[in-house]
Amino acid sequence: MLDSAMVELSRWQFAITAMYHFLFVPLTLGLSWMLVIMESVYVMTGRPIYRDMTKFWGKLFGINFALGVTTGLTMEFQFGTNWAYYSHYVGDVFGAPLAIEGLMAFFLESTFIGLFFLGWERLSKRQHLMVTFLTAVGSNLSAMWILIANGWMQHPVGSEFSFETMRMEMVSFSEVLFNPVAQVKFVHTVAAGYVTAAMFVAGISAYYMLKGRDLAFAKRSFSVAVGFGLASILSVILLGDESGYEVGDVQKVKLAAIEAEWHTEPAPAAFTAFGLPSNEDEETHDAIKIPWLMGLIATRSLNQEVTGLKELMVEHEIRIRSGMIAYEYLQRLRTGQDTEGNRAVFKDHMDDLGYGLLLKAYIDNPAEATEEQIQMAVKDSIPEVAPLFWTFRVMVAAGFWMLLLFVLGFYYNAKRQVQDKRWLLRAFLFSIPVPWIAAETGWFVAEFGRQPWAIGEVLPTSVAASSLGANDLIISLSAFIIFYTLLFLIEMYLMFKFGRQGPSSLHTGKYHFEQASASQTDTTAGGAPSATAPASQYRGEGS
Amino acid sequence: MILDYEVLKLVWWLLVGVLFIGFAVTDGMDMGVGTLLPFLGKDDDERRVIINTVGPHWDGNQVWLITAGGAIFAAWPLVYATAFSGFYFAMLLALFALFFRPVGFDYRSKIQNKTWRNAWDWGLFIGGAVPALVFGIAFGNLLQGVPFHLDELLRPYYTGSFFGLLNPFALLAGLVSLGMLTMHGAIWLQLRTGEPVATRAKHWAKIVGLATIAAFALAGIWLTLGVDGFKVVSMPPLDAIPNPLTKEVVIDPYGWLTNYRQYPWTLLFPILGFAGLGLAISLSMRDRAGLGLIMSGLGITGIIMTAGAAMFPFIMPSSSNPNSSLIAWDATSSHLTLTVMFWAAVIFIPIILIYTTWTYTKMWRRVTVEEIRAQDTLAY
Numbered sequence: 001m002l003d004s005a006m007v008e009l010s011r012w013q014f015a016i017t018a019m020y021h022f023l024f025v026p027l028t029l030g031l032s033w034m035l036v037i038m039e040s041v042y043v044m045t046g047r048p049i050y051r052d053m054t055k056f057w058g059k060l061f062g063i064n065f066a067l068g069v070t071t072g073l074t075m076e077f078q079f080g081t082n083w084a085y086y087s088h089y090v091g092d093v094f095g096a097p098l099a100i101e102g103l104m105a106f107f108l109e110s111t112f113i114g115l116f117f118l119g120w121e122r123l124s125k126r127q128h129l130m131v132t133f134l135t136a137v138g139s140n141l142s143a144m145w146i147l148i149a150n151g152w153m154q155h156p157v158g159s160e161f162s163f164e165t166m167r168m169e170m171v172s173f174s175e176v177l178f179n180p181v182a183q184v185k186f187v188h189t190v191a192a193g194y195v196t197a198a199m200f201v202a203g204i205s206a207y208y209m210l211k212g213r214d215l216a217f218a219k220r221s222f223s224v225a226v227g228f229g230l231a232s233i234l235s236v237i238l239l240g241d242e243s244g245y246e247v248g249d250v251q252k253v254k255l256a257a258i259e260a261e262w263h264t265e266p267a268p269a270a271f272t273a274f275g276l277p278s279n280e281d282e283e284t285h286d287a288i289k290i291p292w293l294m295g296l297i298a299t300r301s302l303n304q305e306v307t308g309l310k311e312l313m314v315e316h317e318i319r320i321r322s323g324m325i326a327y328e329y330l331q332r333l334r335t336g337q338d339t340e341g342n343r344a345v346f347k348d349h350m351d352d353l354g355y356g357l358l359l360k361a362y363i364d365n366p367a368e369a370t371e372e373q374i375q376m377a378v379k380d381s382i383p384e385v386a387p388l389f390w391t392f393r394v395m396v397a398a399g400f401w402m403l404l405l406f407v408l409g410f411y412y413n414a415k416r417q418v419q420d421k422r423w424l425l426r427a428f429l430f431s432i433p434v435p436w437i438a439a440e441t442g443w444f445v446a447e448f449g450r451q452p453w454a455i456g457e458v459l460p461t462s463v464a465a466s467s468l469g470a471n472d473l474i475i476s477l478s479a480f481i482i483f484y485t486l487l488f489l490i491e492m493y494l495m496f497k498f499g500r501q502g503p504s505s506l507h508t509g510k511y512h513f514e515q516a517s518a519s520q521t522d523t524t525a526g527g528a529p530s531a532t533a534p535a536s537q538y539r540g541e542g543s
Numbered sequence: 544m545i546l547d548y549e550v551l552k553l554v555w556w557l558l559v560g561v562l563f564i565g566f567a568v569t570d571g572m573d574m575g576v577g578t579l580l581p582f583l584g585k586d587d588d589e590r591r592v593i594i595n596t597v598g599p600h601w602d603g604n605q606v607w608l609i610t611a612g613g614a615i616f617a618a619w620p621l622v623y624a625t626a627f628s629g630f631y632f633a634m635l636l637a638l639f640a641l642f643f644r645p646v647g648f649d650y651r652s653k654i655q656n657k658t659w660r661n662a663w664d665w666g667l668f669i670g671g672a673v674p675a676l677v678f679g680i681a682f683g684n685l686l687q688g689v690p691f692h693l694d695e696l697l698r699p700y701y702t703g704s705f706f707g708l709l710n711p712f713a714l715l716a717g718l719v720s721l722g723m724l725t726m727h728g729a730i731w732l733q734l735r736t737g738e739p740v741a742t743r744a745k746h747w748a749k750i751v752g753l754a755t756i757a758a759f760a761l762a763g764i765w766l767t768l769g770v771d772g773f774k775v776v777s778m779p780p781l782d783a784i785p786n787p788l789t790k791e792v793v794i795d796p797y798g799w800l801t802n803y804r805q806y807p808w809t810l811l812f813p814i815l816g817f818a819g820l821g822l823a824i825s826l827s828m829r830d831r832a833g834l835g836l837i838m839s840g841l842g843i844t845g846i847i848m849t850a851g852a853a854m855f856p857f858i859m860p861s862s863s864n865p866n867s868s869l870i871a872w873d874a875t876s877s878h879l880t881l882t883v884m885f886w887a888a889v890i891f892i893p894i895i896l897i898y899t900t901w902t903y904t905k906m907w908r909r910v911t912v913e914e915i916r917a918q919d920t921l922a923y
Contacts, residue, residue, distance in 0.1 A: 055921075066649035069602065070642050076612050077638045080627025085698050087627070091620025092876045096884055099617040102610030103891035108898070111603030115902055118599045120921060122905050162877075164784045166697045167620070169877040334695055466628035467700050476635055483639060487646060494653060507920045 001364050002465055009473035010082045010465045013480060015447070017074045019440055020484050024068035026439050029143055029190050030197025030232070031061045032136035035116075036129070037224055043129050052510075053221055054132070055120070056503045057201060062117055063494045067487060069110070074480075082473075086454050086464035093159045093170045094149055094455075101145030109138025143193070144186050151182025153455050154446070155248040161350055161458075163333045168458060181251065184239070185446075191235040192442065195402060196435035198229025202409060203432035204499050206425035213512040215419070217503050222418065226409040233403045249312070250456035254449035256309045257385045258392040259294050260284040264308040268295025277385040282310060284385075309382050316355065316381040320374055323356025325349045328367035354458040355381070361462040383451040391441040391448075398438035405431060549781035549872070551881040555618040556858075556871040558888055560851050562614055566607035567724065567847060568840040573601040575728020577644070577671025578721070581664050583732065583743050588912045590664055591652060591922060595915060596735040598923040599906045601648060603899060605641075617884055621697065621787065621874045622858050626681070629691050629701030633677055633708055640673035652923050671728075672721060679720025682850055683713030683762075686799070687770055688862030693787060702863055712770060715762050722755030723820070723846055727839045730823060734832035737911045745827055752824040752839075759816060759846060766853070772798020773860040773868060785873045792865035799853040809852040815845030 035054050042050035076098070079087050087095075112135045119128060152159075158175030159168045170176060202225035208218035256262075260277040261269065262284065271293035275284040294306060326349035332342045358377040359366035369377070405427060412418040418425070450456060454464035498505050504513035576597050584590030597604075616623040627634050643666035651663035687710070690703040729748035733741050771794045778790035795801075803809055819842025826835035854860070856871040875881060915922050 062649050066645040069645040073638060073641050076609055077627065077634055079616065080623045081631055081634050084624035084628035087616060087624035088621050088697055091616050091623060092880045095617030095620055096880055099610065099613035099884060100887045102606060102613040103887055106609060107603065107606045107895045110606045111899055111902055114599035114602055115905065118921065119905065121918065164786060170880050173883045467698060468628065468631060472631055483642065490650065494650060
């Protein structure tokens with residue numbers, strides 16, 4: 001039995017470091033493509049303003065990217081340092097996509113990112129565009145492999161337990177690759193990343209327009225952002241994660257928990273718009289329900305049921321009991337009683353071994369669990385409902401808010417009126433954090449909703465941790481929190497500094513602050529003061 | 544047949560070695576550059592010159608480390624699990640030191656402030672020197688055996704302490720690692736910078752190089768006379784389903800010499816280590832830094848292979864429960880996973896080498912103070 005405080009702290013550490021990492025990933029995924037778009041326009045039209053856009057947004061991209069790389073290192077180390085049994089138990093399947101990610105995607109992204117920043121003078125226009133393109137391809141391919149790995153945690157296909165090696169082993173690489181959960185996750189996640197980047201660029205561009213600075217630069221950036229953003233937010237919402245909830249027990253539990261559906265309702269199920277779910281009472285207090293809606297969203301049909309949590313727990317209890325038998329026969333097989341008969345019994349119950357391992361939180365040998373312990377494990381077999389219920393709603397609300405913004409932004413931008421809609425520009429500016437809220441709550445729903453499993457129905461989180469002590473975790477977790485807070489402050493300082501400066505930070509001499517200081521020098525030198533000069537150089541140019 | 548299980552087990556032992564060597568000669572070089580940064584660069588311009596020699600490449604180079612980690616996860620899951628959790632604080636120390644690099648490179652020159660830049664320079668120093676040292680210390684501990692055991696469900700338990708890792712032999716191994724990477728970095732700087740940094744780098748290459756040769760020789764003697772090796776007494780066939788609990792291993796005072804005795808050609812590895820470092824120093828002194836860099840890369844390769852050949856087939860021997868030792872035949876993934884990964888490596892490693900070479904040729908030049916000043920906002 002592992003120290004439960006240590007397991008809990010390990011979860012906190014993983015959650016904090018992963019969610020922190022995910023502050024930087026979405027922007028990288030989307031901004032890399034927006035840089036490709038901007039630079040393509042530069043290469044095609046030869047207009048320097050698009051080069052400046054690529055360079056300036058590229059600068060902000062770099063500030064973000066550096067922390068993405070930094071915090072990504074932690075993720076690679078942490079499976080081994082803190083989830084050693086997990087690493088052993090599923091490394092055969094889970095390790096492969098991670099290693100291939102390195103070979104196929106991360107090398108590509110990281111090798112070319114350096115040339116993106118430092119190769120402007122050394123590469124031809126086309127070569128540099130290709131470098132930018134390959135960086136974007138690399139970062140998006142990275143996300144694909146990571147989500148194949150993550151999809152397998154949610155819905156472990158293409159693999160089988162081997163009692164001889166005491167681990168899960170891959171039986172079909174293509175099933176792991178084409179895991180339906182991984183596929184929808186990939187599309188949903190990268191599209192969410194595109195939305196993040198679009199909000200980021202649109203929000204900061206809105207700020208320049210509100211300030212009346214570098215208007216040509218800001219408007220062009222805004223145009224790229226709202227076009228890209230509208231397409232992306234539609235993909236996120238239409239191709240949402242929902243379709244992934246149809247397969248596997250973990251996804252079913254997650255769906256029921258998100259909807260706080262304790263009992264299976266006749267199809268089509270109602271959607272709980274508001275409520276106070278309680279795991280203790282196994283019901284949702286003060287629920288306000290909208291008929292039919294959930295059935296439609298979740299199953300896209302009028303006659304399919306959404307299984308309730310209580311019904312799922314009844315199934316789990318059966319499987320826990322079967323898992324106890326699996327555990328008993330596993331012990332026999334591993335202690336030299338490798339007979340045909342024992343193999344046959346084990347094989348019959350093997351798929352429930354993970355459920356048996358849920359008992360490990362209470363007893364070393366699950367085969368000997370008491371009735372009370374079984375009941376506790378059954379209670380453990382679903383996640384805490386209230387946090388899921390709420391984070392999911394926050395994510396969805398954030399998504400629809402951004403849809404509204406992008407629709408309006410796109411419309412007024414197309415009518416060339418956006419500059420005059422100050423309320424809309426303000427809304428964009430102050431909504432910059434919204435995609436991050438959506439991404440983080442979305443991540444939370446996906447991963448917290450997977451509990452109690454590290455690997456769905458295969459390996460409980462409580463068994464997956466390393467054999468460390470709680471004190472080890474207190475030290476490391478504190479160090480992470482201190483370090484990450486410092487890094488975050490430094491990153492935000494730089495983002496705000498360069499965000500405020502805008503394209504003037506490129507020192508081309510063409511943008512607002514340099515014009516302002518130039519005009520000051522002009523004044524002192526007796527030249528005409530030109531307060532309205534900022535960005536006028538570009539204002540007339542081919543819009 | 545190349546894809547037989549036992550062949551793949553051997554191939555993956557070699558491939559992990561290739562990834563480690565790839566890491567050492569590329570990213571290790573950047574770590575050496577980081578280690579030298581505060582000492583070779585006397586003012587901000589010089590330091591920027593130093594940083595910008597590796598500026599376009601350090602991130603790509605670092606992926607060798609990440610991929611090596613990923614490959615160990617996929618090919619030797621139990622090794623990944625046991626080593627990373629056992630060496631908990633050592634791993635976190637390396638990790639936290641590595642944090643300084645991405646932000647150090649990217650943020651340092653974004654602000655015109657002496658304190659800010661100075662702080663990041665020391666950050667880059669830590670990000671270079673500490674991981675170089677820690678990885679060497681880890682190797683030093685592997686050579687001595689690590690106190691861990693596996694229970695029947697193959698859960699690893701580490702029974703040593705963090706400070707136990709910092710024993711004299713391991714520290715010496717850490718110095719070999721730090722020394723070889725620093726020398727490699729110095730020769731790179733000699734090749735890629737103008738005066739006066741290049742001359743200083745040449746000077747450091749000689750001193751650090753000689754110290755590394757001495758440390759490597761001392762470690763070799765110590766290993767022969769004072770460090771117990773391990774020997775497999777019995778084990779299932781090489782292509783058996785991997786189970787690290789089915790073999791018998793004993794401590795053998797001269798266990799790490801067995802391979803050298805049995806296959807004398809493996810003595811070429813330590814010879815390559817010494818010759819590579821020696822030639823690198825002599826070429827560097829004669830201002831042939833390009834060839835010198837190749838030689839120091841070969842020297843590093845020789846040193847890593849020396850340790851690998853001594854230990855084979857051991858990856859992570861257990862000092863407290865030798866039968867729990869993890870070896871190349873019984874700590875691996877399944878046949879299918881090794882096969883899939885093999886093809887991924889065969890396809891992608893050459894592609895990686897091709898485009899990496901392209902980026903180096905494109906960015907190839909001596910970095911000068913004038914150039915840095917001209918590209919003030921773009922350069923690191």
